[in-house]
Amino acid sequence: MIAFQRAYGRGPLHLAGTLATFVVAAYALSQVFDLLSRPYGFVLWFAGAIVAHDLILYPSYSLAGQAVARAAVPPAARSRLRIAALNHLRVPLLLSGLLLLVWFPLVAGKSPTTFEHLSGRSNDIYFQRWLIATGVLFAASALVFGARARRLAERHNED
Amino acid sequence: MRLPPIGPFRPDFWRSPLRGPWLASLLSSALLPLLVTCAVTGVLSHFAYDTDLGHNAVWGGPGAGNGFDVYGLDWPSSPAWLYAANQGLHVISGIAAIPLLLVKLWTVIPKLFENPPARSIAHALDRLSLALLVGGALFTIATGVMNIQLWYAFPFSFVPAHYYGAAIFVAALALHVALKLPVVRRSFRERGVVAPLREDLEHTRPEPGFDDEETSAPRQPAPPTLTRRALVGGAGAASLGLGLMAAGQVVGGPLSELGVLAPRASGRGKGPNAFPVNKTFASVGIDRDEIGSKWRLELIVADTPRKLLSRDDLLALPQVTAKLPIACVEGWSTTQSWSGVRLADLARLAGVERPGTMEARSLQPSGILRRATLNSGQVMNPHALLALKVNHADLSPDHGFPARVIVPALPGVHCTKWVGALVFTDDSAEGAA
Secondary structure (H helix, E strand, C coil), rough: CHHHHHHHHHHHHHHHHHHHHHHHHHHHHHHHHHHCCCCCHHHHHHHHHHHHHHHHHHHHHHHHHHHHHHHHHHHHCCHHHHHHHHHHHHHHHHHHHHHHHHHHHHHHCHHHHHHHHHHHCCCCHHHHHHHHHHHHHHHHHHHHHHHHHHHHHHHCCCC | CCCCCCCHHHHHHHHCCCCCCHHHHHHHHHHHHHHHHHHHHHHHHHHHHCCCCCCCCCCCCCCCCCCCCCCCCCCCCCCCCCHHHHHHHHHHHHHHHHHHHHHHHHHHHHHHHCCCCCHHHHHHHHHHHHHHHHHHHHHHHHCCCCCCHCCCCCCCCCCHHHHHHHHHHHHHHHHHHHHHHHHHHHHHHHCCHHHHHHHHHHHCCCCCCCCEECCCCCCCCCCCCCHHHHHHHHHHHHHHHHHHHHHHHHHHHHHHCCCCCCCCCCCCCCCCCCCCCCCCCCHHCCHHHHHCCCCCCEEEECCCCCCEEEEHHHHCCCCCEEEEEECCCCCCCCEEEEEEEEEHHHHHHHCCCCCEEEEECCCCCCCHHEEEEECCHHCCCCCCCCEEEEEEECCCCCCCCCCCCCCCCCCHCCCCEEEEEEEEEEHHHHCCC
């Protein structure tokens, strides 16, 4: 048992569980290769989803977020007000980005012919709706920030 | 084998003080119920097609052989809202999971750049199973989200790909939960389940991580600019907001106003036929003449001559009106008042005493869903109709004129439109033979 642990790195139960998962996954993949006319498309999209998130989406929003953070809160000028300002930028930016990510096909008006052909409706209304939603998010965030900034300033004056 | 400590492989590259096993545990605890709901309703959605009947199997040909199917289960036809609720839950839980999943991935992404990349065989297998987990989650959610917005940009057919992608994901998730449960319990024991949510910015300290295990906690944390409650609360609010948007097209009524960006929430004008359409008349390629005055409904039973009924013949039969939801696999539904002839009455008219199954054939010239086979419980339901009218007006061509099937709790795509023929099997004949 100790020899197994040393050679493998964990107990035998870990190996059994991991192999069980791989067996199910391999069966599912074999079905994909049996049934789909373009199974490599499946594999490509599956692996592509990881790459798209881990190496494209994450680095982009992370770098953009760090740039905003450096601009709003420079290390030398860290203050409650600046941190609040940063977060009141972060929230609408992230929410607007999330809406765009989830509803991208609608917002970008992807395959308008298919959309209208199947549903009998046009998908050209969504870009405008997303813009309005983004505007509302930023405006609401700015309003709340205004109120908070005044409170912070009053507290500052009392000190 | 160690990689050179450059870029994200440097231990001091990851600075956020909020990352760590406690945050990962809390997010996972919120995510798991959503993912389980989504997976269970997904499997049920598959069962709802009764894939062992007729040509109902969307892939793999008729009959057995569809992946992880359990046979001999008949999808019930009561309560009427069963399928609408199932699909609604499926799409709402899947969409609501997105913000939590993204924040969870943000929390644990330092572990993608662990160095050395593999410490042992077990560790290497762990990481491979994580690729299945993350890939499975992203693939399944992305294809689902694209499908409900009718953007078929992928090079494969949606249903089997979404199904087997989900199967891989669920297998990897079961392993992940089993392996990570000790981490969750340890984090909650050491730091409390919600205690870190009470800290304000002054009291937001970096997570220490574990001294005997690699974690996502930072080695050289930067000063915090966000509290944990703001991060978790923000993710939760985003999840709730997206969930409500998706709910807008399931529940309808005033809630549908919330579906600002949901594909089927807003109406199609006013009038008895102004409710959402899955496939328009124009998209299926049926000739206008075929649904005109020469249209006849064929009633087919093996070894007996076919019966032909005109729309007037059907209107002369006893009419039943039922308020029933029709629900799309894509998670939207709408409840309307349908009138027409009971399927059970049509079976009797065709000379069938105890209907086994009924296949409804559309005039649609192609497409896997141009015919659907119903189980006997569905055929015999007193609200199972061949509908001729909706909201007291004739069906519009988009909604299946001259006649369509509508059955409580039946998947929308099985509520065949532009019906040309109904094929009944007789259970009593089988019993006699």
